[in-house]
Amino acid sequence: MKKEGEVMIDHRASPGLTADEAVKFGYHPDQVKEGALFEAATMTCAHCNTIVIRNPMRVRERATCLQCNQYICDLCDGARRHPDYVHRPWKAIADLVQSGKFTMAGTSVNPVLIPRKGD
Amino acid sequence: MAKWSFKSAALTFTAAAAGSAIGSASTYMALKGGSGTQVVDVLELSVSGKATASTVAAMELSRASTLETTPTTLAAPHSAGPLHPATAALAAPPVPFVAAGTQPTPSNTVTDAKLNLALNLFGGIYRWNASPTQQWTIVGNTAPGGESVLWNNSSAGGSSGLADAHILYEPY
Numbered sequence: 001m002k003k004e005g006e007v008m009i010d011h012r013a014s015p016g017l018t019a020d021e022a023v024k025f026g027y028h029p030d031q032v033k034e035g036a037l038f039e040a041a042t043m044t045c046a047h048c049n050t051i052v053i054r055n056p057m058r059v060r061e062r063a064t065c066l067q068c069n070q071y072i073c074d075l076c077d078g079a080r081r082h083p084d085y086v087h088r089p090w091k092a093i094a095d096l097v098q099s100g101k102f103t104m105a106g107t108s109v110n111p112v113l114i115p116r117k118g119d
Numbered sequence: 120m121a122k123w124s125f126k127s128a129a130l131t132f133t134a135a136a137a138g139s140a141i142g143s144a145s146t147y148m149a150l151k152g153g154s155g156t157q158v159v160d161v162l163e164l165s166v167s168g169k170a171t172a173s174t175v176a177a178m179e180l181s182r183a184s185t186l187e188t189t190p191t192t193l194a195a196p197h198s199a200g201p202l203h204p205a206t207a208a209l210a211a212p213p214v215p216f217v218a219a220g221t222q223p224t225p226s227n228t229v230t231d232a233k234l235n236l237a238l239n240l241f242g243g244i245y246r247w248n249a250s251p252t253q254q255w256t257i258v259g260n261t262a263p264g265g266e267s268v269l270w271n272n273s274s275a276g277g278s279s280g281l282a283d284a285h286i287l288y289e290p291y
Contacts, residue, residue: 014242
């Protein structure tokens with residue numbers, strides 16, 4: 001497992017979120033209620049670079065890319081099952097853009113690499 | 120490379136709709152790559168609420184689906200500078216800004232990365248740290264990978280509120 005990031009949401013000196021608001025924003029109400037301090041690990045998808053806050057109550061398995069052996073998010077897990085999928089982690093996209101030969105368009109999950117003029 | 124800090128002070132993060140250009144200047148923080156080949160790692164985000172009444176803000180870090188036009192040079196009380204005082208000047212420094220001719224459009228595309236930073240700005244504090252190799256990365260300076268926006272999403276139910284925030288980043 002790669003090292004995890006961390007998130008801290010401190011409502012110890014705040015009224016926090018109501019139960020309805022917490023659910024709307026994807027939290028458990030107890031995590032962000034008045035007086036609560038929420039700390040959790042985060043993981044970064046190797047393919048689209050999105051940050052995922054780990055839900056300790058999740059029972060579904062999390063995806064691992066068998067080609068780069070790293071964690072990938074649910075959206076990228078779906079994308080990699082498409083027949084025309086090309087495996088290209090975010091790090092590889094960054095390297096290609098940094099090379100000066102490509103620009104990136106599309107979206108994080110479905111990136112499109114466009115050759116720059118002159119290459 | 121050196122790490123930098125982009126800090127906003129007393130910014131009212133006015134809630135704005137996803138997928139449309141943000142309506143007003145000084146209601147968001149945006150960071151764009153300094154060149155078409157630059158890579159910028161975002162290492163930490165922090166939001167400290169300063170509202171004087173309960174205000175739940177749907178803060179997000181999002182990719183920009185449409186870039187701004189003509190970013191305004193950052194001015195006090197906001198700042199962006201290297202964490203180490205001996206940092207050499209960059210040939211193409213990343214572009215931090217809170218205002219522009221036309222403000223950036225935060226992506227509302229399902230398949231674009233976003234980071235949820237929702238909190239109550241009445242005393243709430245949010246901080247996210249990346250571990251090494253797990254950064255949020257900005258690539259180049261074209262949409263959507265080349266610019267990221269810290270903003271308040273009305274489409275997610277956010278209400279406008281006052282806050283201080285910083286983004287720690289490292290350009291390559």
